[in-house]
Each structure stands twice: as C-alpha cells, then as structure tokens.
Amino acid sequence: MNLKGWLITETQWNPLYERTEKRMKKRFLRGWILSGMIFLLGCATTQDVRILDREIRRLESQWAQTQNRDQKEKEELRKELSTLRGELSPLKQEVSSLRSELSSETQKLKADLLLRLESLQTETRILSTGIEEYKEYLRRPTREVDRLKGEVEARVRTLEERGKSQDEHFREMAIRMKGIEEQLKAIEARWRGHEDRLKTNEDRLKGSDERLKGIEERLKGIEAKLVTKPSEAEKPPLLEEKVSDWKSLSARIGDLYREAYETFQKGDLEGARKKFEAFLTQYPHTELSDNAQFWIGETYFLKKDYEKAILEYEKVIVKYPEGDKVPSALLKQGLAFLELGDKTNARTLLRRVIERYPKTEQAEIAKKRLESIK
Incomplete structure (x- = not known):
C-alpha cells in the first residue's frame, strides 16, 4: 500500500x-x-x-x-505517524512475501511453458512427418478406388433394374387384387344367396320332418299288422346285388382318395391336385368329396398361390355346406387373405369362423390370429 x-x-x-x-x-x-x-x-x-x-x-x-x-x-x-509506521511494517513484510511467492510461481510457469513448448515442437515434427507420408500416399495410383467405384456402380444398376421389375410386379399384383376383390364380391353375393336357400331348405326340412313322423306312425301300424317276417330266402335277389355293388364302389372310392392323399403327404402338390380333381370328376357327391376339394385348395396355399387357394376353399363352402371341412376352409381363406395383406377380409372371415363354429379347434386358431392382427 x-x-x-x-x-x-x-x-x-x-x-x-x-x-x-x-x-x-x-x-x-x-x-x-x-x-x-x-x-x-x-x-x-x-x-x-x-x-x-x-x-x-x-x-x-x-x-x-x-x-x-x-x-x-x-x-x-506525531502519534498518528507512529501508528501508521507500525501498520506499514507488516504491510512491507506482506509485500515482500507476495513478491517471493510471485517469483516462485513465475519460475514454475516458465518451466511449465518450456515443457509444453518442447512437447508442441515434438508433436509438430510428428505431424509434419505424417503429413509428408500422407502426401506420398495420395500420390500413389488409386486402382483399388476405381475398382470399388465400378463394383458400386454395377450394383446400383442391378438394384435399379430389380426395383423396376418389382414395381411391375406390384402393379400386376394390384391388378390381380382388384380382380380378386371383384371375385370376392361375387362370392359374397353367391354366399348370401346360398344362405337364403339354406333358410328355405331348413323350413322345408321342418315340414319334411313332420311328414316323416306321420309316415313313421303309419309304418308302425303296418308292422303291427304283419305277424310273420319274410325268411332270408324270400329276400329279393336284387337287394343283395345292390349291397355288393355299393361295397365294391366304396372300396374303389377309398382307394382313389387314399392314393391322392398319400401323394399330397409326399409333397407332390401338382400330382396330388390332379388326383383329387380326377376323384371329384368321378365322385363329386360322396362323403370324401368335400375333403378332396379342401386338399386342392391346400395345394395352392402351400405353393403360396393364395388367390387360387381362396377360390378352391370357396368351392368347399358352396358345394358342401354340410361337410366337416367348411370351418377349415373358412379359416384358411382368412389366412390366405392375411398373407395377401388384405386384413379387412381376413378379419371378416376369421370372425365368421368364431361366430359359426365357436367350439371348434378352427375357432381357437382364428381367435389367436385375430389378436395378432394390428
């Protein structure tokens, strides 16, 4: 101070x-x-x-x-002067200590700066050496870079060609989807007609049941009047012929169906389809006909030809409405629509399986698939 x-x-x-x-x-x-x-x-x-x-x-x-x-x-x-002199002495000592501390700090800073300067000089030499090496590397021929550029350009051209073909495929798929939607609309209209006919048939069956009850009562009265039954020898020979003919026919049907099904299990989808179609041509109205029609749809489904599979499953539903393959056909139709990306129709068909056949295995599968659809 x-x-x-x-x-x-x-x-x-x-x-x-x-x-x-x-x-x-x-x-x-x-x-x-x-x-x-x-x-x-x-x-x-x-x-x-x-x-x-x-x-x-x-x-x-x-x-x-x-x-x-x-x-x-x-x-x-004089008193104030002596007081100030007394205060001045410690201030002088403090200034002296500060000067000594400042001198030591200055020396430390100088030493630190010298070390940093040496390290910077070393790094500068290293960097200059690296720059020279990099310049030398850049002067070398870039054959590898040119080769990579050529490969990249070739791959880009290939990808562009694939993209064009995929665009065409998507356009074709869109056209096919429109056709399928129109077919589905027609099928739904036919289905509604079948449902109306089924209701009419149910009404007719109720009337037939009543008539059958009357006939049964009349037959009971006739049987009561008959005292003796005809002997085995008195049976008409024509009946025996018909029974034997039916047994031979059932054997032929079973063999033909079994052969087609074994072909399907071996993985020969084309061969199995042809055999099932031949079976339906010969025997369109048997207990195994709805099964044969269902397996034809399965051959298309496994080949991922989902549009044709949907149409073949529809034949099961329309031609054999009382068959045991109808729940499976409805379920597989829904799954085929799901594979095609048509979630709306898929949901509709899966819900139909649950509503019409709630206690079946197909209904359980339909519930799980509905939950997975987002």
Missing part, C-alpha cells in the same frame, strides 16, 4: 509550524510599532492607549491559543 499520498511526515509539519509562528510575530510587531508611532507623534489619547492595550492583550491571547492548538495538533500528528 502506498502511504506517501496522504501521510504528513514530521519534515512536512515543521515548515508549516514555522510559517504560522512567523505570521503571529509579524502581527505582534505591527501592533507595537503602531502603538510606538502613536505615542511618538503625541496624538494618542488615553482612550487610544486603552484600545491599544486591549488589542495587544487580544493578540497575545490569540498567540497563546494558536501555540497551544498547534502544539496539540503536532502531538496528534
């Missing part, structure tokens, strides 16, 4: 005190000179002398007060 700007030292105080003392002496001398001149001139009166005495006493009093005040101020200034 710099104290020179405001600290009044003893050397600065002494001239001030001397100047004040000189001024007071000059005033005192002026008073005596004035009184002497008045006395010498003989013009002074007693009143003037009294005035001069009072003035002299007043000046002496001021002189004494000034000396006392100056003495007190001088003592106070």
Whole structure:
C-alpha cells in the first residue's frame, strides 16, 4: 500500500509550524510599532492607549491559543505517524512475501511453458512427418478406388433394374387384387344367396320332418299288422346285388382318395391336385368329396398361390355346406387373405369362423390370429 499520498511526515509539519509562528510575530510587531508611532507623534489619547492595550492583550491571547492548538495538533500528528509506521511494517513484510511467492510461481510457469513448448515442437515434427507420408500416399495410383467405384456402380444398376421389375410386379399384383376383390364380391353375393336357400331348405326340412313322423306312425301300424317276417330266402335277389355293388364302389372310392392323399403327404402338390380333381370328376357327391376339394385348395396355399387357394376353399363352402371341412376352409381363406395383406377380409372371415363354429379347434386358431392382427 502506498502511504506517501496522504501521510504528513514530521519534515512536512515543521515548515508549516514555522510559517504560522512567523505570521503571529509579524502581527505582534505591527501592533507595537503602531502603538510606538502613536505615542511618538503625541496624538494618542488615553482612550487610544486603552484600545491599544486591549488589542495587544487580544493578540497575545490569540498567540497563546494558536501555540497551544498547534502544539496539540503536532502531538496528534506525531502519534498518528507512529501508528501508521507500525501498520506499514507488516504491510512491507506482506509485500515482500507476495513478491517471493510471485517469483516462485513465475519460475514454475516458465518451466511449465518450456515443457509444453518442447512437447508442441515434438508433436509438430510428428505431424509434419505424417503429413509428408500422407502426401506420398495420395500420390500413389488409386486402382483399388476405381475398382470399388465400378463394383458400386454395377450394383446400383442391378438394384435399379430389380426395383423396376418389382414395381411391375406390384402393379400386376394390384391388378390381380382388384380382380380378386371383384371375385370376392361375387362370392359374397353367391354366399348370401346360398344362405337364403339354406333358410328355405331348413323350413322345408321342418315340414319334411313332420311328414316323416306321420309316415313313421303309419309304418308302425303296418308292422303291427304283419305277424310273420319274410325268411332270408324270400329276400329279393336284387337287394343283395345292390349291397355288393355299393361295397365294391366304396372300396374303389377309398382307394382313389387314399392314393391322392398319400401323394399330397409326399409333397407332390401338382400330382396330388390332379388326383383329387380326377376323384371329384368321378365322385363329386360322396362323403370324401368335400375333403378332396379342401386338399386342392391346400395345394395352392402351400405353393403360396393364395388367390387360387381362396377360390378352391370357396368351392368347399358352396358345394358342401354340410361337410366337416367348411370351418377349415373358412379359416384358411382368412389366412390366405392375411398373407395377401388384405386384413379387412381376413378379419371378416376369421370372425365368421368364431361366430359359426365357436367350439371348434378352427375357432381357437382364428381367435389367436385375430389378436395378432394390428
């Protein structure tokens, strides 16, 4: 801390005190000179002398007060000066310690900067060497880069060609989907007609049941009238011929169906389809006909020809509405639509399986697939 700007030292105080003392002496001398001149001139009166005495006493009093005040101020200034000197000593020590600390820190910083400078110089040399090597590498022929560019361009061209073919395939699929949708609309219309006919047939069956009950009652009356039964020898020979013919026919049907089904199990889908179609051509209305029609649809489904599979399953539903393969055909139609991406029709058919055949295995499968459709 710099104290020179405001600290009044003893050397600065002494001239001030001397100047004040000189001024007071000059005033005192002026008073005596004035009184002497008045006395010498003989013009002074007693009143003037009294005035001069009072003035002299007043000046002496001021002189004494000034000396006392100056003495007190001088003592106070000396005390303050000694106090400031006492405070200045620790400040000097603190400044000295700060200078020593600053010197040590400066030396440390210099050493650190020198180390960093050396490391930077080393890194600069390494980088310059690496840059030179990289420049040398860039000057080499870029055959590998050219080869890679050629391969990439060839792959890009191949991908573009594939994209074009896929676009064409998608357009064809869209056209086929439109056709399938139209066919489905026609099938749904036919299905509604079949449902109406089924309701009519059910009504007719109810009437037939009533008539059959009447016939059964009449037959019971006739049997009651008959006392003896005809012997085995009296049976008409024509009936035996019909029974034997039916047994041979059932054997032929079973063999033909079994052969087609075994072909299907071996994985020969084309051969199995042809055999099932031949079976239906010969025996379109047997207990196995709906099964044969269903397996024809399965051959298309396994070949991922889902449009044809849907149409073949529809034949099972329309031609054999009372067959045991109808739930499976409805389920597989829904799955085929799902594979084609038509979630709306898939949901409709799966719900139909659940509503019409709630206690079947096909209904359980339909529930699970419905839950998986998003």
